Amino acid sequence: MHIIVPIKQVPQSSDVKMDPVTGTMIRSGRSSTLNPLDLYALEAAFRLTEAHGGSVTVVTMGPDSAANILKEALSMGAERAIHLTDRPFGGSDTYATSYVLSRAIEKIGSYDLVITGERATDGDTAQVGPGIAAWLDLGLVTYVSSIEEATSTHLVAERLVEEGYQRVQVALPALLTVVKEIAIPRLPTLKGKKRAMASTIERWDAEAIEADRSRIGLKGSPTRVVKIETPKVARSCTIYHADGDEATLAAVDHLIDLLEEQQLLKEVHHG
């Protein structure tokens, strides 16, 4: 089983604090990391190839520094890593990004599955996975929380949806997007790190993937960002201190009165 996992470099959110006055983000340093939700896609891929044989190829589109996340994936067990990097890729929205990744996946070839994380924690769109499936005409199963069965021709999985878990069978090749429930991600091993250090990362540009220039970068992106605004923190917090029994009781009653006033307790009264 050959599985391709597209991954993304995102800003490290643990380095991000909010300015309490302006509500803006203060980023200490400029460190980047592997999108945390991609770890689950990698783990799902490793478990499938460990159970059924085969290998995992990782691919990312991004600047030079994105090579770091490919190294990380190699040290966890990926066998091959491809870095899509070229000036004309810059400014791609989810439409253009999913096109670039789909071209790369086509060039990698002979795969059974493409597995992505649910979404990236920076853009938070969850659009690139389904977009790749559309470009490649693959069966698409999103929000996968468990994989029950996998053969060379099909896979049985559960999706975490609003009503519960939807159980589906999908013909291969297919694209899955997975949620956190799928598995607990492994850590890179020392042996893996050494292997990653020795591996080479293949660098592909727009020409290498035979990309249609009208579909990549800003030019190939249907969407335009018109304006970026920092919303003002509109809330002002009323604080009650619950020091001791009396103050606790008073604080609780203040809260209940407030909730009642704003009709936030109505379900209790009528339910």
Next chain:
Amino acid sequence: MAEVWTIAETHNGLLKEVSFELLARGRALADELEVPLASVVLASHTREGELERLAAYGADIIYVAEDERFASFTVHSHAAVLLPLVRDHGPQIILAAATTTGRTLLPYLAVKLGCGLTADCTSLAIEEGTGNLLQIRPAIGGNIMATIKSPDHRPQMATIRPRSTPLGTMDTTRRATIIRVDPPSLSTDPVEVLGVRPFRDQQTSIEDARTVVSGGKGLKKRENFTLIEQLATALGGEVGASRDAVDRGWATYPHQVGLSGKTISPELYIAIGISGAIQHLAGIKTAKRIVVINNDDEANILDIADVAIIGDLFAIIPVLLRRLNERRKTQ
């Protein structure tokens, strides 16, 4: 004139609330553009009176495709109906809910139709002069609001966060043109639905809840998490959890609130023993009221809270439960 479309969602033949929220958004846009508003319904069946409700909430046209295979969502069965329908009618705007269905279907359609899509919008407007749809969404963990448009591609597509739109006024005298659409034969759906297993703990999903009570690291151990459950029950709400609490196994992943869990907009959010990592705050920014119970009066979460009780949560919650209970008995 090119129509504005909303994609309705159904469950067991009944329309989901979000279908009407989308109509409220769509109605405002269609009025401004002076074009008809249409709602598209793909369902196994629709119960008596359901389509009339769409009309009452503002739909001028209703496209309905009924087929057993729509009982449970697959992107391929939906796209097989929608792609030809969009190509035939050429709507200028398509709105869908930012649910697991909408967030799967729309990016798939957007690529197939070669058009732009903005995820999880919290507000929409029409640009003066051009008539372009301005799509406004939180980005980078909810710290900035980005306005996005697709000037040269039609349809313009957006998913809208559920519960971010008040319902419009219902007018039962309104009538809509109902257009039945024959679902094309699709013998080759690569995805076959085998069944749906409801959540074991009978919860409704936290995205749909009016009230969510969440617990975090401050609960100290798993047994104490029952305090959260008791309070949620007393308030008629659902249980949420911070990433810390889920990682420690105190609650399961479907309950996780925040950037790597669910983004929710309940009317009341109560955060207990949660300091408010940026990932968590991003998931609750659009909640209407945020109440905090925490022992740290400098916790990050106070920045976005409306009311906070600072003190020992193990002393506060039992009192809160007792007072809520007393209040109910006297009503």
